[in-house]
Structures are given as C-alpha cells and as structure tokens.
Amino acid sequence: MASGTLSDPLLFAVFVIALGVIALSLVLLAVVAALRLQLLARERRLRRVIARWQPLLARTVAGERIAVPRLLSATERELVLPLWNEVRESIRGEAEARLDALARRAKLDRTARAMLALRGPRKKRILAINTAGYLLAAECWDRLLALCRDPNPTISLTAVRAVMRVDPARALPELLPLMLARENWSLAHLVPLLRAADAGVLAETLERAMSRAAGGDLVRLLRLAEALPPDRTSTWAGRILEAGAPEPVIEAALRLVRDPRDAPLVRRYLEHPGWQVRVRAIGALEHVAGADDVARLVAALGDREWWVRMRAARTLVRLPFLGEEELSRLREAVPDRFGRDALAHAEAEERAP
C-alpha cells in the first residue's frame, strides 16, 4: 500500500467505501432538505385549516349554528380531526352535542370510521379511536372493545378511555379483567378513568371481583378502588385488616382506611415486622386516631426505621386535637433523639406557610 496505487486491492476497497460514504452523505443531505420542504408545506396547510376551522369550532361551542365549509380532501379532514378532538376534550355540557353535530355534518365521522378500519400509523389510529368514542360509540362498540385488547398500551388505553366515556357500566365488566392483567396499564392512567364511572356501578363491580381475587390481583383491585369515595371502600379495607393478608395487600388496604371504627384494626399493624406496613398503618391513623393513639405514635417516634419515625411525627402534628403547646410538651418528653428531631421537623414543616 505504501507504494500503492488504486491497483492495490486494499486501497481500491477503501476507495469504493469512501465513494459509497460520500454518495450516501449526499443522499441524506437531499433527504433532510426534502423533509424540511415537506414540513413547511404541511405547516402551511395546517395553518390554513386552523385559520378556517378554529373560529367555526368556537362559534359552534358558543351556540351558533354555522354552515359547514366544504372539505376539499380526506387529508384536510384528517387535519381538522385533531383540532376538533382538542376542543371536544375541553368542553362539557350542551356544547358537546353541538360539536358532535358539526362533526357529523362535516363528515368527520366517516373519516374516523375509515381510519378505524385501517392499520395505519399509530397517530391516525389513536385519533380515529378518540373520535369514534365521541361520534360512533354505538356503531363501533365491538371494534372499540377489541382495540382495548391491543398489545400497545397507548392504543388500548385510548380505546378504554373511549368506551369508559360512553358507557362505563357496560364497559367495566369487560375491562376489569384487562385492568388486572395488563401490567403496562399504569394505575396513573386507570384511576382517573374509573373516577368517571358511576360510583355505585364501580363499587359493585370491584366488590364482585374482590370476592374471587387474591395476591397481586387483590392489591391492584384495592388500588383501583382509590377511584371511589372513601365511604364506599372502608368496609373492604376493614374486612381485609380483620382477616389478615400478605403485606402488599395489607398496605393497599391501609391506604383505604377512613372510618374511625377501623382504628382498632389499624392499631394491630403498628407493630408489624414490615416497616412499609407500619408506615401505612401510621398514615391510616392520621384519619382515624383518637386521643389514646398519641402514646402509640410517640412510641413510633423511636422506631428503628427513619420513614416510620417521620410518618409518626407527621401524623402527630396533623392530629386535629393536638395543639402547639401539647406538641412541644410531647417533643420534650420523647426519649429518643432521632424521634425528637423527626417531630421538630414535622412541626416546622406544618408551621411553614
């Protein structure tokens, strides 16, 4: 190679690679430029659609009956759909029906139906599911339920949201087994969706499921029950605490305790060997404690686990029947230095604006 010319096979190979790399770079440069042009054209189109449709949607929401402009193409309809969904998402009351009627007059339902039938890009499918949830729920119910089983969490959760919005009572029995089985459906998404359901129907469905559930399923059901008002869940929590259960179940049950009658049950868990259970039990006492629990909480200030000490301190300062003076007296009496620190910390926190 030292003497080399391109007749050297190695040099020739390198030459070919270099040419290939340069050619590829030029192609990519052209692709980047083309993408930018495409983006600019898309943005221009979108600006036009927004300029035309935003006032129409606003006037419809305000109660005006407007003439629907003729939509030129399917592409334009697809551009209107996100806009319509955004407004539809943000309104409540009579305006909902007016907006739905406008969408039907503009044939957006047809566009959504066509998009729903296709396996296109995910963004389009999500848009179609969302729109179908508003406009085509009765007609596409089975299709939407099927989409709740889609392995992709975004698509399936959008479908869950769509059916829950339309008929939660009908959807819940179908969806609950999925909510338990699908680990990629986070509680952060599910609990707000369940809050939209009728509390009575939800409580009934969850209770039926709990009677058969155990272990992880039961924990998840209890966490889902956080979507219900406390008065509906206290009995379940009480039953579990009474009977005893594995630690994660107890922790989930303690999160639901709000009834002072459950205080004796909660007290049983203050000495539990699992510190997470002790933290939850002390947290539950915040809602149900009586005057005689103060001594127990003071004892917990000396717990070997920092989190338990802190939780006990916070619970103490949040008890409605303990005044500042009483707390100061308690703090002075705490024998454990770490416990005193924890209480001083919690008091300072509570006093802070």
Add this chain to the structure above:
Amino acid sequence: MTLAGVIYGTQVFYLSYFIAINCSYTLLGIVALLTLNRYLDRHAMDWQPRLHTGAEPPISILVPACDEEATIGGSIRSILQLEYSEYEVVIINDGSKDRTLEVLLREFRMLPFSEAYRRQIPCREVRGVYRSTVFSNLRLIDKENGGKADALNSGINAARYPLFCAVDADSILQRDSLWRIAEPFMEEPAMIACGGTVRIANGCRVEDGFLTGIDLPRKPLALFQIVEYLRAFLFGRLGWEPLNALLLISGAFGVFRRDRVIEVGGYRGDCMGEDMELVVRLHRLQRAAGRRYRISFVPDPICWTEVPESLSVLKDQRARWQRGLSESIVYNRGLLFHRRGGAPGWLAMPFAILFEWLSPLAEVSGYVLMTLGFVFGLISVEAFALFFLVALGFGVLLSVTAMLLEELSFHLYTRPRNLPTLLFYAVLENFGYRQLVAVYRLIGLWRWATKRKAIWGRMIRNASWHVRP
C-alpha cells in the same frame, strides 16, 4: 519485519480503526433511528391536554450551587414554575465564597428549619437547613464545600421523594421537563434512572428562566457544538437505549431512583465525571446482583445549556470530560465482560473503551503519522488521500445522519436560514473542529494518565441570550 511491512501494517491498522469506529457509529445511528421512530409513535397523543392524575411519582429536584450569586435566583425561580403535580426543590449551597447564601435567603425569604437530616450517604458537614416562607416546596442545605458530587449526596440525604432529579444551577428547563422525564418511571416499574436530551441555549432567547425563542448562535464554535450535541444525544444515547446499555446521563438533567442510588453509595466525590461514573456503577452493581432494572433516555429537548464560545474553555471542558470517562471506565472495570454484564458489559463498555476512551489517541496519532508518512514519502498520495477521504467522509455521514434524526423528530430550528446553516456546519465541522476536539480529549487523557491534580475549569457564561422581563 521490513520497514515497508511496518508502514503497511500501520496504514492497515489506522484505516481499519477509522472504518470500524465509523461503521459502529453508523450502526448505532440506525438503531437510534428505529428507537426514535418508536418513541415518536408512542408519543403520538402528546397533543392532548395533560391531566394531573395524582399518581405521578413525586420528585425532589436537587440544585447544587457554588458561587452562583449572579444567576441562582433566576434559575430557582424558573425551576419553581415547572409544570408537575408534586415536586420539591432542594438547593445545596456547597460552601460558596460569594453571596449565594445571602441571595437565596433574601430572595426566597428563607428561615432556619429543624430538619431531621438523615445521613444515608457520607458527605461534608451540613451547617444548616433553611426553608422558604414563600414557596413551601423550597429548601436550602448550607454545607461545607466538598464539590458537586458531595453536594448532590447531601441533597440526596435531604430529599423526601422516591425520585430525585439532579439539575445544574445554570440549566434552562422546559416547563414540561419533569413530565416528560417522569413518564418512563410511570410506565416501567424497573426504571431506576432516566436522562434527557440537552440542547444548546447559545443564540436562543430566554425570558424569566424559560426558553421563549429558538435560534442558532452566531459564533462558529457554538454552531459546531450544536451538530456535535445532536450527534451525541440523538445518536449515542438513543442508540444504546433499547439495549439498556446507556452509560451516561448528563449531569445537567437526569432523574434517578433515590433508594437505588443510596444503595450504591451515591456520587463519587473523587471523580471528574461523577454523572457517568454513577450510571456505570449502577449498571455494574445491578447486574452483579442479578436485579431487573432499566436505565432510559428521553429524546425530547428538555434541558438547555450554554456551551463554551472560546477555545480555552472548550479545551478545559473536553479535557475534563475525557478524564471523567477514563475514571468511570477504570473504577468500574469489573463490568467489562462480566458474565452477567449483558449489553453494558459486553457491548457498551468495550465500545466506550475502544471508540471513546482511546479514540483521541488513535485519531490524533493517525492524522500525525499519516501526514508524516506522506511528507517523508513513505505513503503514496493515493493512500494518504484515501485515508483522509474515508475519515472525513464518515464524519460527514455521521453528522448528516444526526441532522436527519433531528429533522425527522423535533426540527426545532425552523427559521429559514437555520437548516442550510446547520447542514453547512455539519459538513464543515469535519475539517478542523473534530480534530481539534480530539486533541483536547487527548490532553484530558494525558492529564488523567499522569495523575495531574484535578481542577474544575470555570465555564464562562455570557448569557447573551438571556432577556430579563
């Protein structure tokens, strides 16, 4: 062996190394492209209004500050305006010699607070804890000087939430930064750390601590770094993400599970690259223990930072980074080819050693030896020209691929002249800038190898983009 044989062998070595390094990066680019596509697809619903569900993990934001009296107030005010359901801000005054403490106490009306400070990770003495009387989620730890790692450790001890976010005091965040970076933790219970893309603020408009306008800087040095950052974040990080082999989460903005970081002993105070060292150590110890874990990366531009506009500052920065890389690799060498090392031990670590740690040595010596060989007539014109053609050609290809990733995803630089300018600099950076950076990194390698006393270079911030309201 004859002289001709040695020369031939040397040429083959350098050519092979250059082709191997660039092919590996190209492969990484392809993986990054696929990952980015999947990510964008997954976030197709982002146009919908975001609902606070109450189930998001609360986050403690840790802001170490040392001699930041001029900028700390603005930085903290912007952090306090982030959109997130529940977070606290813990400022750690790391023994500032200027008026940082006074500024903070005055601006945020802070009063001493009886904190039950729990020292789970060793750190220097805490002199006092303060709490703002205006913002209930703002605390200040005043401690003896011990460096950034020590300050972060002190913040981790004081943090109350299960996740902590390490932020540089001068980082400019997007309002939804926490949302975006917390999402992986909500979706994957095994997530222990997640980093975000850092973009360059030079040339942008910043008002009241937030970015209000994106534009390119005027100075060529900053423009080169824009292309470089795109390559590093959209390429390097995103390429390793699907393999769970990400070795670096930028210290400017990253979220970690507090309990796991405490388990591994927190940040190392004796390391220049404490951010990378922690991530590599997390990999090493989780893998050794056979635990299921995930370290992820969010490609959205969620954090903006100012980059050096002078060569001397750039030199110190790059030398420091290279030194940090060296320390991270050496301290965690046990991960390399460990039987449980997985992708980090068998792919990412060898890649980091061969193509990041040793690359300045190979690059600089390659350029020097080939040039000398050519000057002394030991290498033919063709061989010499081809060497440069391949090295530069691949460089251009990688830079342009990074531009393609940006254009396919976030296309932030939308002004008419932005794209041609960036494309021009993507090509131009291969003719001098990259070689210069290789020299700076070699200096860092030398400083590390000769165990020269570690010094923290001081970043000179112009903040010319900052507009006070």
